[in-house]
Amino acid sequence: MLKFALAAAAALLSTAAQAQIEIHWWHSMSGALGDRLNELATNFNASQKEYKVLPVYKGSYPESMTAAIAAFRAGSAPHILQVFEVGTATMMSARGAVKPVYLMMKEAGEPFEPKNYLAAVAGYYSDSKGNLLSLPFNSSTPVFYVNKDAFKKAGLDPEKAPKTWKEFGIAAGKLKASGQVCVYTTGWPSWVHVENFSAWHNLPIGTKENGIGGTDTQFTINSPAHVKHVSMLADFAKQGWFTYSGRTNQAEARFFSGECAMLTSSSGAQANIRRNAKFDFSVNFLPYHDEIKGAPQNSIIGGATLWVMSGKKPAEYKGVTKFFTYLSSTDVQAGWHKATGYVPITNAAYEATRKEGYYEKVPGADMAVRQLTNKPPTANSKGLRFGNYVQGREVIEEEMEAVFSGKKDAKTAMDDAVRRGNDILRRFEAANKN
Amino acid sequence: MEKRVVFRSAWLPYALLAPQIAVTLVFFFWPAVQAIWYSFQLQDAFGERTQFVGLANFAALFRDANYLHSFGITALFSALVAGCGIGIALLLATMANRVIRGALGYRTLLIWPYAVAPAVAGVLWAFLFAPSVGIITYALRRAGYNWDWVLQADQAMALVVIASVWKQISYNFLFFLAGLQSIPRSLIEAAAIDGAGPMRRFWTIVFPLLSPTTFFLLVVNIVYAFFDTFGVIDATTQGGPAGATQILIYKVYYDGVKAADLGGSSAQSVVLMAIVIALTAIQFRFVERKVQY
Numbered sequence: 001m002l003k004f005a006l007a008a009a010a011a012l013l014s015t016a017a018q019a020q021i022e023i024h025w026w027h028s029m030s031g032a033l034g035d036r037l038n039e040l041a042t043n044f045n046a047s048q049k050e051y052k053v054l055p056v057y058k059g060s061y062p063e064s065m066t067a068a069i070a071a072f073r074a075g076s077a078p079h080i081l082q083v084f085e086v087g088t089a090t091m092m093s094a095r096g097a098v099k100p101v102y103l104m105m106k107e108a109g110e111p112f113e114p115k116n117y118l119a120a121v122a123g124y125y126s127d128s129k130g131n132l133l134s135l136p137f138n139s140s141t142p143v144f145y146v147n148k149d150a151f152k153k154a155g156l157d158p159e160k161a162p163k164t165w166k167e168f169g170i171a172a173g174k175l176k177a178s179g180q181v182c183v184y185t186t187g188w189p190s191w192v193h194v195e196n197f198s199a200w201h202n203l204p205i206g207t208k209e210n211g212i213g214g215t216d217t218q219f220t221i222n223s224p225a226h227v228k229h230v231s232m233l234a235d236f237a238k239q240g241w242f243t244y245s246g247r248t249n250q251a252e253a254r255f256f257s258g259e260c261a262m263l264t265s266s267s268g269a270q271a272n273i274r275r276n277a278k279f280d281f282s283v284n285f286l287p288y289h290d291e292i293k294g295a296p297q298n299s300i301i302g303g304a305t306l307w308v309m310s311g312k313k314p315a316e317y318k319g320v321t322k323f324f325t326y327l328s329s330t331d332v333q334a335g336w337h338k339a340t341g342y343v344p345i346t347n348a349a350y351e352a353t354r355k356e357g358y359y360e361k362v363p364g365a366d367m368a369v370r371q372l373t374n375k376p377p378t379a380n381s382k383g384l385r386f387g388n389y390v391q392g393r394e395v396i397e398e399e400m401e402a403v404f405s406g407k408k409d410a411k412t413a414m415d416d417a418v419r420r421g422n423d424i425l426r427r428f429e430a431a432n433k434n
Numbered sequence: 435m436e437k438r439v440v441f442r443s444a445w446l447p448y449a450l451l452a453p454q455i456a457v458t459l460v461f462f463f464w465p466a467v468q469a470i471w472y473s474f475q476l477q478d479a480f481g482e483r484t485q486f487v488g489l490a491n492f493a494a495l496f497r498d499a500n501y502l503h504s505f506g507i508t509a510l511f512s513a514l515v516a517g518c519g520i521g522i523a524l525l526l527a528t529m530a531n532r533v534i535r536g537a538l539g540y541r542t543l544l545i546w547p548y549a550v551a552p553a554v555a556g557v558l559w560a561f562l563f564a565p566s567v568g569i570i571t572y573a574l575r576r577a578g579y580n581w582d583w584v585l586q587a588d589q590a591m592a593l594v595v596i597a598s599v600w601k602q603i604s605y606n607f608l609f610f611l612a613g614l615q616s617i618p619r620s621l622i623e624a625a626a627i628d629g630a631g632p633m634r635r636f637w638t639i640v641f642p643l644l645s646p647t648t649f650f651l652l653v654v655n656i657v658y659a660f661f662d663t664f665g666v667i668d669a670t671t672q673g674g675p676a677g678a679t680q681i682l683i684y685k686v687y688y689d690g691v692k693a694a695d696l697g698g699s700s701a702q703s704v705v706l707m708a709i710v711i712a713l714t715a716i717q718f719r720f721v722e723r724k725v726q727y
Contacts, residue, residue, distance in 0.1 A: 062692040069694055073481050090694065094480040182566075245565065246584050247674065254566050390693040398500075401676040405585040420500070427494065427698070431476045432483065 024078035051319035077309040086389040093432040110321040120372040124383030134305035136345040140268035148280040150261035154178035161284040172241035187251040187265030190396040199381035202297040210384035222414035231410035267368035283364030298374040387428025472700035479694040491701035512659035523606030548604035556669025559597035587678035613647035
């Protein structure tokens with residue numbers, strides 16, 4: 001009898017579980033960020049009974065994207081996939097594999113207003129008609145970190161971080177003279193010194209609105225201004241003012257350990273720097289070249305968005321829309337922004353955080369948003385969309401390394417980067433024509 | 435008279451061979467054929483649009499000066515890995531073979547690194563040699579040497595060679611030790627009585643008798659350098675700086691797995707396959723003649 005009752009109870013439980021619609025979410029957030037992400041899913045699951053979001057960590061950004069591609073080919077893709085910004089063109093061209101977010105929202109009858117999202121963020125992930133294709137999730141932008149103690153030691157005003165690259169040069173000289181081993185380093189060389197350099201000075205990275213207007217785009221990063229900037233960095237390296245640290249975020253540890261006095265890297269590094277630095281530091285706008293007219297414009301983002309995969313049931317899409325609405329809600333966004341250091345993706349979340357006085361308490365936390373919204377984005381500064389940009393960025397970084405190690409001059413290297421990059425773009429165009 | 439055991443049944447030998455053949459077909463031939471097939475195609479990442487492009491993938495590869503450059507890098511890398519790996523292992527094995535007390539302990543320690551996964555080996559070495567926080571970097575800096583493999587091509591190459599060799603030494607060591615132990619002591623003793631010194635005994639007796647092992651290890655090490663080292667490279671230099679450690683297999687991995695360019699990656703693996711087949715054929719044709727079995 002007892003056995004029978006247990007079996008019946010188990011059966012009841014299992015039907016209850018089955019009634020809940022499962023939504024699989026593949027992501028690349030590890031460590032503390034992964035914990036925050038799991039919290040989002042847990043809280044959403046607790047807030048209602050119909051849907052259950054199941055987050056799965058699938059490795060680094062390229063790894064989870066490769067996993068999703070393999071899963072799609074095998075017919076078992078997840079519902080939601082977190083894709084980094086350089087994968088945007090690839091996802092957009094996979095028309096049969098993805099479900100555009102604006103379309104999914106419309107079909108599910110979910111209220112959705114793209115204008116609520118920060119223009120600098122949404123623009124990056126919209127088609128040329130302004131339709132949002134994927135949901136902005138974690139966005140950051142490069143900012144300029146300064147070790148105030150090192151500035152003091154060098155006899156510089158710690159409250160005045162260099163605004164232009166000219167001022168930067170003067171400060172660098174004094175820091176070097178004060179015995180600073182490493183004066184300046186940077187994370188993400190291509191993202192900071194080519195992509196954001198272009199947007200910040202309102203210069204095109206490629207034709208066709210940086211590729212947003214079509215796949216028949218070409219790189220334009222060998223312009224005199226680009227060459228001059230890279231060549232300036234090479235000069236800095238020669239004088240011992242600039243130390244190259246590698247292609248990802250290796251530079252950040254060198255800053256918070258005190259080895260390097262200045263750093264340009266992701267605004268997302270703030271939490272880590274705040275935790276580890278044993279000195280006073282400030283977060284500032286990226287330096288700019290004042291001889292270039294219109295600078296500074298606005299910077300562009302990096303990070304990732306959530307793409308919805310195709311071929312799922314309408315009820316499941318309904319669940320995804322509910323989850324997305326939850327993620328974009330002001331409280332959730334403001335909480336995520338404060339906990340992770342990523343940019344708040346909606347205007348309302350930014351306002352709410354500001355009003356609550358958070359930015360007075362944590363100076364610098366709003367620097368990324370302010371830099372992204374410095375001016376209304378232009379065709380040059382709303383984002384970029386280059387096919388196979390994982391390879392494209394690698395080419396740019398290889399060529400920059402050739403300059404910094406003294407193997408090539410800046411002009412030759414940037415010409416080579418454009419030529420090799422364009423070959424990659426043509427391959428992508430050929431592979432993705434209808 | 436030679437003794438031969440012959441299967442009387444017509445099908446039994448084939449049935450016994452079948453599992454091995456099936457494994458080879460499924461895990462070696464099928465992927466190889468697929469790689470060849472994909473190398474003639476241009477595909478978007480999700481495989482929605484596929485075009486047959488003939489030799490266009492290969493043409494694109496050989497137009498790329500950096501791809502041609504990575505042949506040179508691969509040749510240098512393989513020669514260094516195989517040369518250092520075999521040389522050091524031979525030295526260690528000869529030494530370990532002479533040790534009498536605690537021989538087991540020495541041998542175990544020397545064989546240990548083989549159990550470490552390539553990626554882990556890469557990370558370990560990357561930590562030791564990290565540009566700012568590595569212990570060895572620190573020591574080198576104190577000695578006045580500017581160690582900065584993030585930008586210095588030669589240092590980056592040295593780093594990946596050291597990590598790859600360290601990983602492979604144990605394997606080579608095992609084979610050399612076994613080879614050394616199978617050399618009859620009487621031969622060496624006879625030479626010693628005739629007045630041959632240790633060096634002379636080594637080069638005229640031990641080394642020639644070890645030549646089958648050395649030859650086998652040469653083939654295995656070159657294949658190792660060509661195919662198995664991308665884990666080490668991925669964990670340390672990732673092909674940089676400026677392509678200085680971009681060996682062929684790493685580019686195959688990067689373009690295929692990270693950049694989702696299946697056609698380009700397949701074309702590269704077909705080229706790589708051709709090279710290794712050719713190399714192995716050459717080794718068997720020319721080097722093996724010098725081997726004394």
